[in-house]
Structures are given as structure tokens and as C-alpha cells.
Amino acid sequence: xxxxxxxxxxxxxxxxxxxxxxxxxxxxxxxxxxxxxxxxxxxxxxxxxxxxxxxxxxxxxxxxxxxxxxxxxxxxxxxxxxxxxxxxxxxxxxxxxxxxxxxxxxxxxxxxxxxxxxxxxxxxxxxxxxxxxxxxxxxxxxxxxxxxxxxxxxxxxxxxxxxxxxxxxxxxxxxxxxxxxxxxxxxxxxxxxxxxxxxxxxxxxxxxxxxxxxxxxxxxxxxxxxxxxxxxxxxxxxxxxxxxxxxxxxxxxxxxxxxxxxxxxxxxxxxxx
Amino acid sequence: xxxxxxxxxxxxxxxxxxxxxxxxxxxxxxxxxxxxxxxxxxxxxxxxxxxxxxxxxxxxxxxxxxxxxxxxxxxxxxxxxxxxxxxxxxxxxxxxxxxxxxxxxxxxxxxxxxxxxxxxxxxx
Numbered sequence: 001x002x003x004x005x006x007x008x009x010x011x012x013x014x015x016x017x018x019x020x021x022x023x024x025x026x027x028x029x030x031x032x033x034x035x036x037x038x039x040x041x042x043x044x045x046x047x048x049x050x051x052x053x054x055x056x057x058x059x060x061x062x063x064x065x066x067x068x069x070x071x072x073x074x075x076x077x078x079x080x081x082x083x084x085x086x087x088x089x090x091x092x093x094x095x096x097x098x099x100x101x102x103x104x105x106x107x108x109x110x111x112x113x114x115x116x117x118x119x120x121x122x123x124x125x126x127x128x129x130x131x132x133x134x135x136x137x138x139x140x141x142x143x144x145x146x147x148x149x150x151x152x153x154x155x156x157x158x159x160x161x162x163x164x165x166x167x168x169x170x171x172x173x174x175x176x177x178x179x180x181x182x183x184x185x186x187x188x189x190x191x192x193x194x195x196x197x198x199x200x201x202x203x204x205x206x207x208x209x210x211x212x213x214x215x216x217x218x219x220x221x222x223x224x225x226x227x228x229x230x231x232x233x234x235x236x237x238x239x240x241x242x243x244x245x246x247x248x249x250x251x252x253x254x255x256x257x258x259x260x261x262x263x264x265x266x267x268x269x270x271x272x273x
Numbered sequence: 274x275x276x277x278x279x280x281x282x283x284x285x286x287x288x289x290x291x292x293x294x295x296x297x298x299x300x301x302x303x304x305x306x307x308x309x310x311x312x313x314x315x316x317x318x319x320x321x322x323x324x325x326x327x328x329x330x331x332x333x334x335x336x337x338x339x340x341x342x343x344x345x346x347x348x349x350x351x352x353x354x355x356x357x358x359x360x361x362x363x364x365x366x367x368x369x370x371x372x373x374x375x376x377x378x379x380x381x382x383x384x385x386x387x388x389x390x391x392x393x394x395x396x397x
Contacts, residue, residue: 064356073354080349080357081311084329204329205311206318232311232329236356262337271330272337273310273359
């Protein structure tokens with residue numbers, strides 16, 4: 001039985017940090033006395049924590065596939081697909097070769113000896129497996145033999161961060177020159193970025209079949225292996241069955257998907273859908 | 274329901290810009306059946322009357338603007354388990370607007386045909 005209270009626990013993907021905080025501000029205008037607890041992590045790490053008994057009233061993740069793969073039907077019935085995005089290669093003025101990198105030469109630049117680039121961990125974060133998909137798609141698209149292997153072997157363990165938002169901090173602090181992140185994150189942090197071709201940036205349902213040619217193998221902490229197929233980027237939100245406050249959770253999702261919520265998503269660089 | 278009129282709808286027929294067929298394209302697809310944005314993007318990128326690739330973001334933004342203008346309506350559609358997506362449906366005002374679009378395009382087609390007849394008449 002669900003016990004209603006005056007507390008709303010939101011568990012969300014790190015990439016949704018800013019829009020979630022702004023939607024909570026809107027929520028507080030209607031429900032000023034509700035205590036909202038925000039917790040974030042990579043989306044797969046979020047789902048794993050729910051499997052391990054973590055309580056949440058709202059779960060917002062960076063990939064609907066994570067709901068399907070890990071939480072439906074035991075913990076979640078329905079998840080609402082509310083936004084889309086695309087992968088970009090982000091950098092700033094202090095990144096080496098930032099003045100000469102472009103859409104034609106980015107692969108060669110990244111493979112130069114003195115250039116560092118980062119991605120997030122594919123086992124914890126959709127942005128991580130989407131980066132590996134992007135590299136595979138780029139190999140096909142540019143007919144660049146061994147591109148995936150070359151990028152993957154160069155991107156050392158200490159350039160792999162738990163979640164995409166960590167990459168933004170690494171880039172900001174100059175720990176790496178380049179990072180594969182979402183366009184919305186690059187916009188929020190004010191980074192420069194290369195907009196990559198639609199056939200490889202995972203932005204468009206028009207290329208769903210092309211994206212589906214590539215897969216990434218994921219391994220969780222228990223050694224369970226699963227396969228994730230390339231697909232257009234989408235973000236989804238759900239109320240878990242175990243939510244102790246479904247009424248307020250519904251209200252929050254109503255705000256997130258309202259026209260005001262959509263304005264917040266747009267202002268954060270996401271595309272409401 | 275009629276919330277307002279769109280820029281390229283009920284105005285003079287000669288003002289129909291041929292390169293901007295995204296909105297009537299969406300209305301035409303929705304006359305056939307309800308659909309969600311993901312599916313509409315796939316279909317719009319297959320039709321022959323739209324040149325080049327339509328960005329997903331452009332279509333999603335156009336859908337939102339069309340809903341604000343009262344041309345289409347949306348509701349969340351889902352089964353017992355799995356994804357819920359916003360499903361769009363054409364409104365009466367949307368059907369009326371599509372009719373005006375078709376009329377405008379027909380007039381434009383006649384103008385283009387007349388132009389080509391004149392051109393080839395001089396050249397032949």
C-alpha cells in the first residue's frame with residue numbers, strides 16, 4: 001500500500017540535472033511545503049539502485065531502453081518519453097587543436113598523440129554506450145577502417161567517467177581536451193561543439209534502421225551481460241510502483257511535460273517530444 | 274476548435290512557399306491516421322514532396338507550434354506496459370487548413386504550368 005507524505009524523491013540521470021532542478025522550482029510554486037530530494041547518477045546506475053531497494057517517487061532516465069531492460073514490469077509499468085537530444089563532440093578554447101578541428105578532421109585530431117578525449121562508462125551511463133555506437137557508426141559512415149578500435153583503445157580508463165555530466169566538469173577543468181556528450185550539456189556549460197552528421201549523432205528516428213546496425217555489450221556488477229542496439233536518443237520518466245507519493249509524482253510529471261516544462265527543456269538544450 | 278491561424282494557411286494562394294511543406298505534410302499524414310512524433314519524422318523523411326532531410330528537432334518544434342495553433346491535438350498513448358508517447362490527431366481546424374493548403378498548391382501548380390508553357394513556347 002502506498003503511503004502519501006509530504007516528500008518527493010526524484011532519481012534522475014546526471015544529464016537531466018539542470019532541467020530537473022528548474023522543474024522542481026516550478027513544482028515548488030504550486031507545492032511550496034513539499035520537501036524534494038534530488039539524487040542523480042548514470043541512468044543504468046540509477047536503475048540498478050532501484051533494483052537494490054532504493055526508494056524513489058519519480059525516475060527520469062536518459063534512455064527508455066534502461067526502463068525496458070531493467071525495470072519493466074517488476075518496478076515500472078509505463079514510462080513517458082518526453083525529450084530527445086543528439087551526441088556532439090564538445091571542447092573549449094583551451095582544448096588543444098580547438099582552432100583547427102572541424103567536421104572533416106575530428107577523427108584524425110582525436111587520434112593525435114598529445115590530444116586527450118573522454119567518454120562516460122557504457123556500463124553505467126547511456127551516453128557512454130552511445131559514444132561507442134557513434135564511433136562504430138562513424139567508421140561505417142566515413143569508411144574509416146579501424147576507427148572504432150583506434151578511438152576505443154586510445155580512450156584510456158582514466159578518461160572514462162561514470163556519467164556524462166562528469167565529462168563536462170573534466171572539460172571545464174582542462175583534464176581532457178574533448179568529450180563526447182549530449183548537445184544539451186554542451187549548451188548548458190557553454191562549450192563549443194561539433195555537430196556531427198545525423199547518420200551518426202543518434203538524433204533522428206529517420207535513421208533508426210541505420211543506428212540499429214551497431215550494438216554495444218554491457219556488463220553489470222554481477223557479471224550479467226546484455227546487448228544494447230543503436231537507437232535515436234530519447235529521455236523518459238516514470239513513477240515506480242513502489243512510490244510512496246504517487247499523487248505528487250504525477251503532479252511533477254504533469255509539470256515536466258506541460259508547455260512550461262517544455263520551455264524549461266528547450267532552454268536547457270533538450271528537444272521536448 | 275480554432276485557437277488562431279497559422280502563417281501559411283488561409284492566406285492568399287500565391288503565397289504558398291513550395292519549400293515549406295513540413296506543416297501540410299504533417300497534416301496530410303495525420304488525416305490518414307493518428308501518429309506520434311517519432312513515426313511522423315520517419316514518414317516525412319520518406320515522402321517525395323519534401324526536399325532534403327528534415328531535422329528531428331524541427332519536426333518536434335513544428336508539432337508543438339501546430340498544437341498551440343489548434344491544428345492538431347495530442348494525448349499520451351500507451352499500453353499496459355512500456356513506453357508512452359504523445360500521439361497527435363488532426364483537428365477540424367487542421368482539416369480546414371489542409372484544404373486551403375491544397376487549394377493554394379493547386380493554384381501555384383497552374384501558375385508554374387503556365388510559366389513553363391510560355392517558356393517552352395518561346396524556346397521550341
